[in-house]
Amino acid sequence: MTAKKIEKDTENKILEAAKKVFVLKGLDGARMQEIADEAGINKALLHYYFRSKDQLFMMIFKVEIGNFFPRLIPILLSKEMTFDQKIYHFVENYIDLFLRNPFLPTFIIREINRNPQMVAQFFIEAGIESNNFKQIIAGFAGELGISPKEAFHLIINTVSACIFPFAGRPIIEQVFFDGNTAEYNHFLEERKKFVAEFVVNSIKGRMINTK
Amino acid sequence: MTAKKIEKDTENKILEAAKKVFVLKGLDGARMQEIADEAGINKALLHYYFRSKDQLFMMIFKVEIGNFFPRLIPILLSKEMTFDQKIYHFVENYIDLFLRNPFLPTFIIREINRNPQMVAQFFIEAGIESNNFKQIIAGFAGELGISPKEAFHLIINTVSACIFPFAGRPIIEQVFFDGNTAEYNHFLEERKKFVAEFVVNSIKGRMINTK
DNA sequence: GTCTATACGGTGATAGAC
DNA sequence: GTCTATCACCGTATAGAC
Incomplete structure (x- = not known):
């Protein structure tokens, strides 16, 4: 084993440990x-x-916020799926990401609110354009025959329904599941189906309204 | 002005200041x-x-989590409103609460995840029974002809859509509104209407499915 | 590269005068 | 009740040996 290899090993061990601790407890x-x-x-x-602690933290934060947000854009931009298919695909993948990283939502919410400036900086550095998102919104609006504004609210509703049950877990699990962790995990798994249905049904219900 | 009055004044000044700082920055x-x-x-x-700092913090936390969660149960339990009316009422009041306390969602999410035990303790001390919630769920299930499970997912979806835009504000505001705070406030105001419509439409769409 | 020892500043908490 | 001064501790960061 070379020195270089040992070095990389240590660096990775640190990053892994830092991720674990920072995600769970936050910078502070x-x-x-x-x-x-x-x-x-x-x-x-x-x-x-x-x-420094801050520099180590930023290493973790940049990776995690990259996982959190822009990863699923390709699904929503796909030309080969209908709206319904996109929603089912997106919700399943997004909830699955959080089932594998249960504390990611809380971490992101905690840290972006501690220092909102980091967010702006990240999106600039990563070269992420809001055009992608505007394209998704426009695509939904066109396909569904609704306003871009309404399409945007729909996307926010969908994302909210995926994320909040993880961020608010301690309350919901306590109040509705008497602290039963296994049952709560089952509930989260279920949501892959229920959230997607909920969103798709909402559009169906809206169409009838306007007929 | 009596000594007692001065004492109360100081105590209140402290509590007010503590609320401001703790809600914004968290215990840590x-x-x-x-x-x-x-x-x-x-x-x-x-x-x-x-x-101690911990005791001062608990004073704030107990009040704020009391504002956050159980305040709106009466709306959902009312016998004089239809499902649609309850949803509109609930969403409007809940979003309004957060417009007046924009950092409350982040505070609650941060702290319940820092120390989930506090949640259990709070609900025991406050004597809040999960029966109320089960009654709400059963009521919705009965009125809408859906399973309690589905009614529960519906409630979580509704709550999520109210809360997340506040907790995730720094990201959404940056990505979709280029950091324009005034526009984001307008978006949040809009949601009172859009979220309620979204939920109500979803039930309508579901009914058609099963016909 | 990895360790031990330590410097340094900050933070919660207390003592004691008024 | 309110203040100033101070303590004891903890946490980040660095120095220096190996």
């Missing part, structure tokens, strides 16, 4: 000592690799 | 010095009135 709640323990090294090495 | 991010500055007093007085 995380402790460098805890990250070091989690990585099986000592504090000094963290600074050797990443200089 | 808040500093006692900042709360003291905001209240126009010094740190020692905070401890004189509330012993």
Whole structure:
């Protein structure tokens, strides 16, 4: 095993540990000592690799916000799916992402509100254009015969229904499931189907209204 | 002005300042010095009135989570409104609550995930029974001819659509509104109507499906 | 590259005068 | 009740040996 390989290993161990701790506790709640323990090294090495807590945090944040938001644009932009198919696909994939990363929504919500400037900076650096989103909205509006404004609210409603049950889990699980974690996981799994149906039905119901 | 009155004044000034700082920055991010500055007093007085940071925080948390969740149960339990009316009423009032307290959703999400135990403790202390919620679910299921499970998903979808645009504001505002705060406020105001319509339409669309 | 030891600043909390 | 001064501790960051 080369020195280079060892170096990469340590760096990855740190990043993995930092992700775990930062995602769970946030920048303010995380402790460098805890990250070091989690990585099986000592504090000094963290600074050797990443200089400061803030810099280490930014490494994690940039990756995680990249996972959170723009990953699913291709689904919504696809030319080969109907609106219904896109919604089913999107909801299933998005909820699945959170089932694999249950604390991602809370992490993102916590940190973007702690420092909203990071968001603007990220979208500039990553070169993400709002054109993609406007294209999705326009596409939905055209296909469904609704206004872009209404299409946008629809997208927000869909995204909300995917994310909130993860961010608000402690309350919902306590109130409605008496703290039963297994049942709550089942509920989240169910939502892949129910949320998509809900959205699709809403459009159907709207069409009848205007006839 | 009596001594008692002065005492109450100071206590209220502290609570007001603590609310402001804790809601914005969370327990981990808040500093006692900042709360003291905001209240126009010094740190020692905070401890004189509330012993510790944790105790002061709990004062705020209990009030705010009380605002957040159970306040709107009466609307949903009312016998004098149809399902549609309840939804319109609920959504309007809930979004309105957040327009007046824009950082409440983020605060609650941040803190319940930091310490989920607080949630269980709160609901026990406050004597809130999950029966109310089960009654609401059963009521919806009966009136709409759907399963309790589906009625529950519907409620979660509705709540999600009210809350998430506040918790996820920095991202949505940046991506879709180029950081324009006034436009985003307008969007939030609009949602009172759009979210309620969305939910009601979904039920209409579902009915047609099963016919 | 990795460790131990330590410097340094900040933060919650207390003591004690008024 | 309210203040100033101060303590004790903790957390980030660095120095320096290996």
